[in-house]
Amino acid sequence: MTGDALLLALLFAAAAILYGSAGHAGASAYLAAMALVGTAPGVMKPTALVLNILVAGIVTVRFGRAGFVRPRAILPFIVGSVPAAFVGGALTLPANLYRPLIGAVLLVAAARFGWTAGRAGPDFPPKAPVPAAVGSGAGIGLLAGLTGTGGGIFLTPLLLAAGWAGTRFAAGSSAAFILANSISGLAGNLASVGSLPPATPLWLGAVAFGGVIGSELGARRLPGPWVRRALAVVLLLAGLKLIFLP
Numbered sequence: 001m002t003g004d005a006l007l008l009a010l011l012f013a014a015a016a017i018l019y020g021s022a023g024h025a026g027a028s029a030y031l032a033a034m035a036l037v038g039t040a041p042g043v044m045k046p047t048a049l050v051l052n053i054l055v056a057g058i059v060t061v062r063f064g065r066a067g068f069v070r071p072r073a074i075l076p077f078i079v080g081s082v083p084a085a086f087v088g089g090a091l092t093l094p095a096n097l098y099r100p101l102i103g104a105v106l107l108v109a110a111a112r113f114g115w116t117a118g119r120a121g122p123d124f125p126p127k128a129p130v131p132a133a134v135g136s137g138a139g140i141g142l143l144a145g146l147t148g149t150g151g152g153i154f155l156t157p158l159l160l161a162a163g164w165a166g167t168r169f170a171a172g173s174s175a176a177f178i179l180a181n182s183i184s185g186l187a188g189n190l191a192s193v194g195s196l197p198p199a200t201p202l203w204l205g206a207v208a209f210g211g212v213i214g215s216e217l218g219a220r221r222l223p224g225p226w227v228r229r230a231l232a233v234v235l236l237l238a239g240l241k242l243i244f245l246p
Contacts, residue, residue, distance in 0.1 A: 088145020
């Protein structure tokens with residue numbers, strides 16, 4: 001076991017704790033960590049997706065058991081996002097255009113949620129109109145395919161900013177959304193699983209540990225304002241990753 005593999009295990013576990021507390025799975029953080037240690041590009045995406053599926057599954061179950069996942073409410077978003085994610089994954093746009101733009105949007109969202117965290121309102125289930133949910137799900141799915149993420153970094157801010165869900169319901173909905181998109185993304189390129197590195201079982205154990213801890217904190221332990229602060233940090237890291245890292 002190399003030093004880089006052990007370092008990545010620690011970074012992945014920390015990312016899963018932070019992201020899991022906000023209802024996310026951590027794909028952008030896993031990609032950033034692998035880029036920092038020089039992981040081969042062909043290995044990064046399938047590895048991040050496999051880790052994402054495990055953490056998103058854990059977070060979805062934990063938030064669901066706490067009552068913050070409503071499958072019927074999130075289904076229209078998923079119906080719109082899954083096919084669009086396939087399209088986004090097949091497109092190749094100039095990285096110097098779309099990555100900084102999306103990164104800047106995430107940084108603005110991070111600042112907004114960090115600034116307003118102390119004024120978090122009561123939790124309430126998702127209530128987006130179905131046409132709006134399908135349409136916005138398609139747009140987010142396209143972005144998810146382009147950026148190689150599960151799309152939660154775009155869905156959670158939308159749910160909160162539009163007033164379509166309370167903080168924990170937005171987190172739980174995003175976890176289920178990320179799970180569906182990550183499975184779809186991996187299914188679209190199953191052959192890439194053959195390039196997973198030998199350290200993958202170690203990393204799966206690390207993110208499983210982090211996902212359990214983070215989702216417990218987000219679903220049951222942390223007050224609403226702290227979940228929003230965790231979301232602000234997640235958005236900040238994702239935005240910086242899109243702007244400054246490959």
